[in-house]
Amino acid sequence: MNAASHSHAERVGPGAATGGVLRVDLGALARNYRRLVAQAAGAAVAGVVKADAYGLGMDAVAPALLDAGCRTFFVAHLGEALSLRTILPGDAEIFVLNGLVPGDERLCAEAAIRPVLNSLAQLDAWGALGRSLGRALPAAIQVDSGMSRLGLAPDDVAALADDPARLCGVETVLVMSHLACADEPDHPANAAQLSAFEALAARLPQARRSLANSAGLFLGERFRFDLARPGIALYGGAPTAGRPNPMEPVVGLDARVIQLREVPAGAGIGYGFTVVAERAMRLATLSVGYADGWLRSASNRGAAFLEGRRLPIVGRVSMDSVIVDAGDAPLRAGDLVELIGGDATLDSAAAAAGTIPYEILTALGSRYERRFVSTTNLGDRP
The missing domain is CATH 2.40.37.10 (Lyase, Ornithine Decarboxylase; Chain A, domain 1)
Incomplete structure (x- = not known):
């Protein structure tokens, strides 16, 4: 109009x-999600709804994605995840990208929310809670494949691989990392991060792998792994700089x-x-x-x-x-x-x-x- x-x-x-x-056109949002599912070519596709679904309203966006077939969601903070849990059914999978502040582990577990563990300290706290409850608590482990922002450094991954008992109390359901330059398809960092991620993930427990963000979904099959995590493309932003935008x-x-x-x-x-x-x-x-x-x-x-x-x-x-x-x-x-x-x-x-x-x-x-x-x-x- x-x-x-x-x-x-x-x-x-x-x-x-x-x-x-x-x-906000929720119909276009759903079509964008299905477009990304097609692009993923067999990999699952999550919905990133952090920051109130990129400012558009998580309480409307998340149910629209659910109706479109999305079952896995990512937010940045536990507070966002707790709000999202009241919107989505109990079988929806919710991950907290920034991990947990010390002391919030029990609240997270009671709400059936899955933290992304970004440090050995976070992993130890989550495992300790799991052991105290007598069950392994599901979580993602993020590795730093080269962005220097969040995730276990290579030395941390090596320490964990040498001491697998440290994972007692943790059910590793996802191993993930994040691409720094995916919107520039020819940037050499993409291949370097892919190689680093594959090597680091190989040292961790078998679980789903996730590397691709919106732009990463368009880098090719090797980047897709088991789960993609698009954000901006869902909301109509161009996933790749300088190329025609395939999103509505x-x-x-x-x-x-x-x-x-x-x-x-x-x-x-x-x-x-x-x-x-x-x-x-x-x-x-x-x-x-x-x-x-x-x-x-x-x-x-x-x-x-x-x-x-x-x-x-x-x-x-x-x-x-x-x-x-x-x-x-x-x-x-x-x-x-x-x-x-x-x-x-x-x-x-x-x-x-x-x-x-x-x-x-x-x-x-x-x-x-x-x-x-x-x-x-x-x-x-x-």
């Missing part, structure tokens, strides 16, 4: 109480016009007067700013759109508002213009702000009206 097609009744309806409307857009974002004004040549525009009008201009102020996740880095770079017409941002993005050059666009106060949608993809909006789609999505604040829809085909998007 183009912003200009919003009726006057819709302009003054419930959404008028907010600065913008965030539309899931997110649309419209901002509301709150004021229009004519300014003369020489008028300063926005904080710091980073723009001074070189001519008489017609400006529209939109009720979205960096408090809503429309990043300040989009100042003088990004744009809104109306029926394919680009309305460039002029001046700095403020906390609660942004100014665009309206030109002769047929706008009135209360109208909605498009920030993400048919004319501005998630990836192009991110590029205009000098960032990545992940940051755009996860920055979107709580002040938008959220509209969840479920389209049934590519021509039926909101």
Whole structure:
């Protein structure tokens, strides 16, 4: 739906109480999941729903993925996992990527949540709880294959392999690592990490293996292993830089016009007067700013759109508002213009702000009206 097609009744309806409307197409989300399942060619595909499903609403996104066939989910923190457990059925598998803070082991086990153990200390604490309960507790073990972020270092893996009794009380259900450069298919780090992962995983108990993120799924069969963990591709972001995006857009974002004004040549525009009008201009102020996740880095770079017409941002993005050059666009106060949608993809909006789609999505604040829809085909998007 183009912003200009919003009726006057819709302009003054419930959404008028907010600065913008965030539309989430759960049908497109489900189709993206099934597209990734096809790409996985036999490997299972999990859903990464950390950060409130990348800012879109875990309570709506997770059930939609479940309905599409997803049975394994990843979040970053135990608090996210506990919330997710109340949404999903008991047989859904939930992993906590960041592992556990000391003392949270029992809470995690009681909720049937599976930690990703990233250190020997985490593994020892989880095993100790399992032994005290008289049963092996399921968990993933992450190895650091070269990203230097999370996971057991090669020396830790060697120590564990030399002392397998240390795993008593732990049921290893997954061995995993994470790719640092998968969105650059020709980067030599991909092959190096694959080799490192295979060598490290071979020293750990037999279990499912997982290496591929969204981009990793497109690197070839050797990267897929048993389970892939896509995130951004589910939500419509391009999995591979510089290549056509095979995913459907899931997110649309419209901002509301709150004021229009004519300014003369020489008028300063926005904080710091980073723009001074070189001519008489017609400006529209939109009720979205960096408090809503429309990043300040989009100042003088990004744009809104109306029926394919680009309305460039002029001046700095403020906390609660942004100014665009309206030109002769047929706008009135209360109208909605498009920030993400048919004319501005998630990836192009991110590029205009000098960032990545992940940051755009996860920055979107709580002040938008959220509209969840479920389209049934590519021509039926909101």
